Amino acid sequence: MLLLKEKIINEGVVVNNSILKVDAFLNHQIDPELMMELGREFSQRFAGKNVTKILTIESSGIAVALTTALFFHVPVVFARKQKSSIMNENSYSTQVFSFTKNTTNNVSVLKKFLPPNENILILDDFLANGEAAMGLAELVRQAGSRVVGIGIVIEKSFQPGRRRLLEAGYQVEALARIKAFENGRILFADDNE
Amino acid sequence: MLLLKEKIINEGVVVNNSILKVDAFLNHQIDPELMMELGREFSQRFAGKNVTKILTIESSGIAVALTTALFFHVPVVFARKQKSSIMNENSYSTQVFSFTKNTTNNVSVLKKFLPPNENILILDDFLANGEAAMGLAELVRQAGSRVVGIGIVIEKSFQPGRRRLLEAGYQVEALARIKAFENGRILFADDNE
Numbered sequence: 317m318l319l320l321k322e323k324i325i326n327e328g329v330v331v332n333n334s335i336l337k338v339d340a341f342l343n344h345q346i347d348p349e350l351m352m353e354l355g356r357e358f359s360q361r362f363a364g365k366n367v368t369k370i371l372t373i374e375s376s377g378i379a380v381a382l383t384t385a386l387f388f389h390v391p392v393v394f395a396r397k398q399k400s401s402i403m404n405e406n407s408y409s410t411q412v413f414s415f416t417k418n419t420t421n422n423v424s425v426l427k428k429f430l431p432p433n434e435n436i437l438i439l440d441d442f443l444a445n446g447e448a449a450m451g452l453a454e455l456v457r458q459a460g461s462r463v464v465g466i467g468i469v470i471e472k473s474f475q476p477g478r479r480r481l482l483e484a485g486y487q488v489e490a491l492a493r494i495k496a497f498e499n500g501r502i503l504f505a506d507d508n509e
Numbered sequence: 510m511l512l513l514k515e516k517i518i519n520e521g522v523v524v525n526n527s528i529l530k531v532d533a534f535l536n537h538q539i540d541p542e543l544m545m546e547l548g549r550e551f552s553q554r555f556a557g558k559n560v561t562k563i564l565t566i567e568s569s570g571i572a573v574a575l576t577t578a579l580f581f582h583v584p585v586v587f588a589r590k591q592k593s594s595i596m597n598e599n600s601y602s603t604q605v606f607s608f609t610k611n612t613t614n615n616v617s618v619l620k621k622f623l624p625p626n627e628n629i630l631i632l633d634d635f636l637a638n639g640e641a642a643m644g645l646a647e648l649v650r651q652a653g654s655r656v657v658g659i660g661i662v663i664e665k666s667f668q669p670g671r672r673r674l675l676e677a678g679y680q681v682e683a684l685a686r687i688k689a690f691e692n693g694r695i696l697f698a699d700d701n702e
Contacts, residue, residue, distance in 0.1 A: 345622040346571075346585040348578040375567035375587065378539075379575050385541040392539040394568065399592075429538040 317357055317491040321504055323350060324470065324492055330500045334444075334472070335416070342469060343376035343441055354491060355383030358439065358467045361489040362388075365464040367437045369393060371430070371452050373412075373423060376441040380469055384439060393429045395452060397421040408458040412451035415444065423451050432460030443468040443490060446477030453486065465489065473505045510550055510684040514697055516543060517663065517685055523693045527637075527665070528609070535662060536569035536634055547684060548576030551632065551660045554682040555581075558657040560630040562586060564623070564645050566605075566616060569634040573662055577632060586622045588645060590614040601651040605644035608637065616644045625653030636661040636683060639670030646679065658682065666698045 327340040341347040358380070367388050372381035373395045381392045401411070401422040409424035430436075438452045453463050466481055471490035481488045493505035520533040534540040551573070560581050565574035566588045574585045594604070594615040602617035623629075631645045636659075646656050659674055664683035674681045686698035 339619065340622070341584075344586065344589070344619060346575060346578070346587070348575050348585060349582070351575060352579065375571060375589075378568060378571045379585075382539060382541055382544060382572050382575055385539070386545065389542070391534075392541060392572075393537065394539070396537070396568075426532065426537060429533070 317354075319350070319353055320469070320492045323347070324494075325502060328502065330497045330502060333497050334475075336470070336472075336494065336497065336502070338441075338470065342379075346379050348379075351379045351383045352386075354380050354469060355385075355387050357491055358384040358437075358489070359387030362437055362465045362467065362487075365437065366435050367464055368435045369430075369461075370437045370439055371395065371425070371456065372439045373397065373448055373452060377439055380441065381439045384437070384467070388437075391429075393425055395423045395425045395455060397423055408455045410451045410454045410458075412447050414447065423448075423455070425455050427459070430455060430459040430461065434459075434461040435464045436461050437465050437467060438463055439467045441469045443471040443477040443481075443488070444475040446480040449477065449481055449486075450484070453481075453484065467491075470494065471505075510547075512543070512546055513662070513685045516540070517687075518695060521695065523690045523695060526690050527668075529663070529665075529687065529690065529695070531634075531663065535572075539572050541572075544572045544576045545579075547573050547662060548578075548580050550684055551577040551630075551682070552580030555630055555658045555660065555680075558630065559628050560657055561628045562623075563630050563632055564588065564618070564649065565632045566590065566641055566645060570632055573634065574632045577630070577660070581630075584622075586618055588616045588618045588648060590616055601648045603644045603647045603651075605640050607640065616641075616648070618648050620652070623648060623652040623654065627652075627654040628657045629654050630657055631659045632661075633659075634662045636664040636670040636674075636681070637668040639673040642670065642674055642679075643677070646674075646677065660684075663687065664698075 329337040407424040465487040468490040495505040522530040600617040658680045661683040688698040
């Protein structure tokens with residue numbers, strides 16, 4: 317998605333060979349018009365999937381999940397992250413490891429907001445190792461619902477996340493795919509790659 | 510705001526005499542069309558304030574901050590909550606006590622996203638004791654910017670938050686004001702009260 321790539325080039329900060337900061341428009345400061353365009357794009361890429369609910373994870377997935385939900389006219393549910401694993405009979409939960417922060421979070425959603433037999437679109441800001449997306453898909457599995465697609469704003473295609481998600485049988489759509497950082501420069505993967 | 514009051518009556522759950530759960534549409538599951546209407550309402554109530562940026566706090570403030578920002582055509586910044594207080598020269602930060610959870614969080618925002626001389630609209634989902642809103646206002650003060658208003662989705666007017674914010678000189682607009690819970694029933698404060 318050209319608009320997003322331009323934004324990443326203009327406002328993203330390459331920290332090192334694996335970390336890109338996009339807190340200027342995506343996950344600390346948020347550009348609302350850009351979020352609407354990302355939502356429009358996701359709604360086109362997953363059109364015809366009969367999406368009935370969008371599942372994301374706090375906090376950085378909420379904005380794009382909301383704008384995508386405006387196009388699909390469906391509710392959003394965001395999973396909660398906690399350091400401690402509090403088992404709760406009212407919730408579905410799973411563990412998600414963060415390679416960036418080297419921590420494991422308990423990720424959970426109240427059962428009443430993730431009923432069975434729904435067509436769930438999973439959205440998140442980043443795809444690297446696929447831990448968060450796989451965790452959200454696991455919550456959907458526990459609920460007895462279907463994952464009809466996984467939408468990612470920025471994919472680091474040099475990390476194994478996409479392969480894991482494809483091997484698990486999911487349709488993955490990333491709006492910008494980064495294949496490498498070279499001397500602080502961002503190299504995008506070809507969209508058809 | 511009638512639409513919001515109806516939503517609270519139909520989907521809110523009164524847990525006890527001070528706690529109302531609205532996780533069906535505001536802070537776990539999110540109703541995107543409702544968020545747009547709340548954003549429209551805030552944009553009308555704070556029209557003429559020359560809002561240049563919206564400040565909220567993760568996670569439950571993000572959705573309504575985003576839709577309000579769409580009407581004002583300004584960016585959103587959401588403050589981060591952390592259990593530990595990590596001093597960081599790149600951030601403004603303050604302590605916010607949660608009466609509900611009986612915990613203190615460190616709330617921070619990167620300095621580069623909260624520059625001086627901006628007209629900041631603070632938005633949050635709930636107003637009870639006013640801790641979060643006062644904390645956000647403190648970040649704005651540290652930045653050398655102005656708070657041009659504080660918008661709240663649901664106010665519990667039987668708690669002291671509004672009084673604290675008014676005494677500090679802020680314009681407070683709450684879209685639904687609850688004056689009491691009576692035998693599980695929600696009593697709204699008159700809007701002109």
